[in-house]
Amino acid sequence: MYSRGATFTMDTHYLPLKTEESRKILDQCVKENTLMRERVNKLGWTQCIKEINYHLLHVMLSIDFKSIPLFRYYLKWSRNMIETRNEGTGCLIPCLEAIIAYLHKSLTAPEEKFASRLHAISREILKVPWMEPRTLLEGDAMEKANQYLEILLHGTRSNALNFIMSLLNEKMQIKKIMLDIIQPVQMEIGRLWELNQITTAQEHYATAVSMAAISQFYPIILNDAETDKVLIAGTVGNEIHEIGIRMVADFFEMDGWNTYYLGSAVPIDAFIKEIKVRHGILVAISVTIPLHLYEVKTIISSIRKACPSVKILVGGFPLKVDKELWKKLDADGFALDAAASVKAGNQLVGR
Numbered sequence: 516m517y518s519r520g521a522t523f524t525m526d527t528h529y530l531p532l533k534t535e536e537s538r539k540i541l542d543q544c545v546k547e548n549t550l551m552r553e554r555v556n557k558l559g560w561t562q563c564i565k566e567i568n569y570h571l572l573h574v575m576l577s578i579d580f581k582s583i584p585l586f587r588y589y590l591k592w593s594r595n596m597i598e599t600r601n602e603g604t605g606c607l608i609p610c611l612e613a614i615i616a617y618l619h620k621s622l623t624a625p626e627e628k629f630a631s632r633l634h635a636i637s638r639e640i641l642k643v644p645w646m647e648p649r650t651l652l653e654g655d656a657m658e659k660a661n662q663y664l665e666i667l668l669h670g671t672r673s674n675a676l677n678f679i680m681s682l683l684n685e686k687m688q689i690k691k692i693m694l695d696i697i698q699p700v701q702m703e704i705g706r707l708w709e710l711n712q713i714t715t716a717q718e719h720y721a722t723a724v725s726m727a728a729i730s731q732f733y734p735i736i737l738n739d740a741e742t743d744k745v746l747i748a749g750t751v752g753n754e755i756h757e758i759g760i761r762m763v764a765d766f767f768e769m770d771g772w773n774t775y776y777l778g779s780a781v782p783i784d785a786f787i788k789e790i791k792v793r794h795g796i797l798v799a800i801s802v803t804i805p806l807h808l809y810e811v812k813t814i815i816s817s818i819r820k821a822c823p824s825v826k827i828l829v830g831g832f833p834l835k836v837d838k839e840l841w842k843k844l845d846a847d848g849f850a851l852d853a854a855a856s857v858k859a860g861n862q863l864v865g866r
């Protein structure tokens with residue numbers, strides 16, 4: 516397979532930099548742990564500080580949202596990232612311990628109790644030997660999905676677009692193509708990236724092709740129905756993952772709604788203006804990167820103030836990881852996929 520030899524820290528330059536805190540935590544780790552000293556010698560202080568910063572932000576996120584599932588997911592994910600880049604997970608425990616010890620001073624009593632649970636969980640998870648997570652496309656039902664994956668990795672754009680159209684010609688429903696072929700293949704692309712088996716460029720390319728493939732359905736899907744069922748959908752802040760929310764908007768469109776899909780990373784003021792101008796009765800906001808949950812919380816509180824009668828649905832990757840999170844965001848509802856979104860949306864607006 517492919518190898519990009521990446522290090523753990525990714526290009527997330529817009530995230531808050533807690534450089535001073537991370538340096539102090541790293542100092543402590545280096546004093547107490549030989550592996551950590553070796554790591555600093557190998558990668559340098561700047562890289563290791565960035566790495567601690569990323570762990571620190573995720574520990575804080577789990578504490579702020581009181582979410583054990585988010586923490587478990589992050590541990591598993593960072594372990595996969597580190598193991599498959601030959602960086603050794605030996606440093607993960609000392610880093611997390613030092614982070615939790617550092618945070619102790621500033622935590623309230625209940626937060627401190629919660630942080631101790633995170634500590635226990637990290638020990639429990641990391642003592643189990645690492646195993647490579649299996650493909651998400653196992654079983655006979657996944658034959659077509661595997662073919663599509665193969666084309667995304669080794670074929671041309673035209674092969675991919677033709678393949679998706681051939682499924683439609685074989686009478687596979689558009690909704691099924693989206694949920695049973697494109698969605699799982701995109702998730703598998705993510706798994707391959709996480710395991711360092713494909714490059715970021717391949718991940719980008721696959722997504723661009725999948726979006727083009729979906730666009731072929733628009734002459735069939737889009738309608739001009741006169742209706743007061745108006746949906747405004749998009750992602751906010753720095754969230755650029757957009758296939759999921761596009762699918763959600765498409766499923767609403769297929770259900771007879773008027774949908775305004777605004778795109779990704781829409782500024783809050785612009786989003787609110789659209790809700791007002793288009794007379795939206797339902798808003799759908801998607802989030803994929805867990806650290807972007809803060810931004811979703813902020814926009815929801817702004818929408819509540821500016822458009823008190825509008826209903827707000829949320830969804831996306833972290834909300835699938837922790838099914839209680841939507842309540843902590845002060846949304847009106849959430850759904851696991853595009854089909855369930857339509858059901859939840861109709862219920863919320865009483866249709």
Ligand code: B12
Pocket residue numbers: 525526527589592694697698701702704705706708709715718719722753754755756757758759760762763798799800801802803804805806828829830831832835849850851852853854856
């Ligand atoms: C494609 C992709 C990208 C593309 C996005 C391009 C684009 N224009 O969309 C690119 C390459 C740019 C990218 C960038 C990054 N990505 Co990325 N990406 C993915 C990938 C492979 C697929 C996402 C996707 O298309 N899913 C398919 C859709 C259909 O599924 P879905 O989003 O879950 O949507 C369904 C439901 O959730 C629900 N739903 C979704 N939204 C909503 C909204 C409402 C209201 C409702 C009700 C329901 C709902 O319905 C949808 C349809 O059924 C995922 C893998 C994964 N497991 O998701 C990684 C993944 C999300 N990315 C990841 C990462 C780390 C990043 C980067 C930080 C680094 C990188 N890879 O370069 C950057 C960050 C960018 C940013 N600022 O947002 C990680 C996140 C892990 C983590 N710990 O945070 C993942 C999980 C990959 C991995 N396995 O490691 N990424």
